[in-house]
Amino acid sequence: MNDTFLKACRGEDVPYTPVWLMRQAGRYLPEYQAVRAEVDFLTLCKTPELAAKVTLQPVDKLNVDAAILFSDILIPVEAMGMHLSFSDKRGPILSEPIRNKSGVDRLLIPDTEDAMPFVIETIKILRKELEKKVPLIGFAGAPFTLATYMIEGGSSKNFLHTKKMMFQNPGLFHSLMDKITTTVTLYLGTQIKAGAQAVQLFDTWAGVLTPEDYKEFEFPYIKRAVAELKKEGVPIIYFANECAGLLKEIKKTGADVIGVDWRIDLREAIKRLGKKVAVQGNLDPCALFLPKEKIGERVEDILWKGEFAKGHIFNLGHGILPETPVENAITMVEAVHKYSRT
């Protein structure tokens, strides 16, 4: 198996810089669109053969160094007892958003194996299919990010309901975060036992917090989840979007790899993160709309900066956009492999 990715996560020597793309299994791929034309998004997530199929699609096509489980961060939220649906216009919708104590009390801490057997099954299929290829990354939404969806009932602009609960009833907010963290930790534990060889915590919305609020309302939960999961012995990646103001805290989470979004210079980020963690990132997803030769230049620049970290996994600074030309994603992966060898 190509273990470049796992080695880079641990900061070990690698012959070249490994690369994968957040949302690499997704709408920019015609093969993915073909599958989605037949089934809705949630059915796809919950049908192991299909979820495994779309997980594998980018692996050969893009020649990436890791696969990531196809699923959605809100799947365990559904297992906690909320009703989840997806609207083409509004994105995810969680009906009866959590706004008070009875809402928090009603939430279950699910038996993650029993509640999400399809995830275990998908991972088992994938490990077999990927045996001589690349490692499989499992993932979950970070507690604060999941809390925002649960409290807002979906996406949000200002996260006012979330912050209102945080500010006006911090005890209640903490009890919600506690339940989510327990669930997420169990869920990632289940993924690892099923065969995930690394796991990533996606903190899409951490960046809407002041550093002070991040420290009080999210950091302790990330630290706890990471400490618990480290016992399983696989690399833990923590990606917080819009992280530029939070790196001083993020450094202390204990994660093996810190994902960095594109809004900060990678060299700057590494300076603030120090020598004890590997980094992952951080090409602007829109840079895949550059002319091909320019993509190479940007890749080279980021590779050069990544050299200063304990380890570097190349990635985008956020998910690949649905409009991205596939050949440009391929160009990017080729450039990472080519330039990092020299």
Place this chain on the structure above:
Amino acid sequence: MNDTFLKACRGEDVPYTPVWLMRQAGRYLPEYQAVRAEVDFLTLCKTPELAAKVTLQPVDKLNVDAAILFSDILIPVEAMGMHLSFSDKRGPILSEPIRNKSGVDRLLIPDTEDAMPFVIETIKILRKELEKKVPLIGFAGAPFTLATYMIEGGSSKNFLHTKKMMFQNPGLFHSLMDKITTTVTLYLGTQIKAGAQAVQLFDTWAGVLTPEDYKEFEFPYIKRAVAELKKEGVPIIYFANECAGLLKEIKKTGADVIGVDWRIDLREAIKRLGKKVAVQGNLDPCALFLPKEKIGERVEDILWKGEFAKGHIFNLGHGILPETPVENAITMVEAVHKYSRT
């Protein structure tokens, strides 16, 4: 006149920290809602008596140390020849978005005095009304932020059309930025001549750029506008939202005051900005939903951090939210005045 605000902009000694709020004339005020019930948003912007009226509403009610002209950043874009409208759901809409050379060529560089006489008139009314009260701030959108609206045709999530033009046709993008910068500079010059005692450049979307792209595609235009406007002798404030990763560049714009959003610790921001500029900010707008005593604590913390800068103007880290309880905004202003005196 209370000149605390102007003194703080220049880094001079002040008896207390001055404060104003971005969007302080706006939907959270019942008096503003009453005016808006009678006229639509664009008519309000273009009717001097009414625009002056809503500008003045928060001055006494909140006891802030500066007034800011009520207008919209897209007003000069309309003067450049684009058709502007506002939708309650989608926000601003610019029909026929700029996507190619003929679009850029079609844009006028307006005679800003002739094209926007209502702005001059509003400022003249306001200076009379504010004579023994507080200074008047004029404003404009920063070139990149205006470019995003002009290219996207309105608000955007990923700014893909903007970045596509930047990346695929940088020459065209630069020629658009050149035209916008000329217009914005003329427009702010007109405001200053009419009586604005300071001006702020609002760069709402600068934070979606990588530091490298900011340096190439926005920084030179900010620097040029600032250099030109400095000749007028009034303080120039530059507010870039989501600035945490960009401060190294922002430091060099030449602006007298740098506005800082809430996603970075103000002490950290000041460290990176150095001793030559004053700062403005940076309370999370959602912190106005805290219990009143907690608002005081946050204000105190930010005031303490602001002490490290050449000058500090207290403000929110972005515009006040429409849902904000007015009494909490008043509490905030009182707390700034009270704690900064001691």
